[in-house]
Each structure stands twice: as structure tokens, then as C-alpha cells.
Amino acid sequence: MKLHAIVVSCALAVFSLVVAGPVHAQSRMKACADEWKTMKAANQTAGKKYRDFQKECLARGAGAPGASTATGPAVIPAGEAKAGKGGGGREAARARQRACGEEWRAEKAAGKVAAGMKWPKYWSECNKRKKAAGT
Secondary structure, rough: HHHHHHHHHHHHHHHHHHHHHHHHEEEEHHHHHHHHHHHOOOOOOOOHHHHHHEEEOOHOOOOOOOOOOOOOOOOOOOOOOOOOOOOOOOHHHHHHHHHHHHHHHHHHOOOOOOOOOHHHHHHHHHHHHHHHOOO
């Protein structure tokens, strides 16, 4: 009989943890959304987009029981993207793609693109070249 009671109490504890996790996350997201609405109404968004604000808000634990919203997360300056494997992050890849696109259009207009060369192959070669150059 005691074993049955222990099993039932453990099952209830696990169930409460599984259910409480998403509820807590939802309350944090709601708290962040409410904070955004307040900031937007007061024109204090400083040109920030909601998704960026939401990431910062969730990182600092807004709405978490006992969490203080007064201190924010460490912010990486815009020019210092995290460099990972293969030459950088998403911003660096986008910058390389834009630069390669400009080169592609200029070379194609000047007739310098090799016969049979298509954008995907050009992009692959240009991307490798730019990564090697550290761009």
C-alpha cells in the first residue's frame, strides 16, 4: 500500500512539473508583451522591433517569480556579431550574399560571367571566397 502511495505521489509531482513549465513560460511571454505595449504607448521603443525586445525580455526573466526586470542581459554591440564556425553568423552570411549579389549583377551586365554560370554556382564560389577573405 505504501509503494502505491509513493508511486502516485511521484506521478503527481512529475505531472505538476510538466504542466507548470509551459504555464510559467506563457506567463513570462505575456509579461513581456504587456511591457512592450506599455513602452509602445509611451513611445519608448527606441526603434527596436518587437522580436528583438522579446528576446531580451525573456532572457532577463521578465515575469518569472522573484526575477527582477530592472537588470537587463548583456547586450552585444551591433558591430560585434558572434563569429562561429564557417565565418560568422546570420548577419555575416547576409552581408556576403548581398555583396555577392551586387558582384553578380555587375559582372553579368558587363558580360564577364562565364558561359553557363548560374547564380547558385556563382554564389557558392563567391561565398567561399568572401569567407576566406574574412568578410
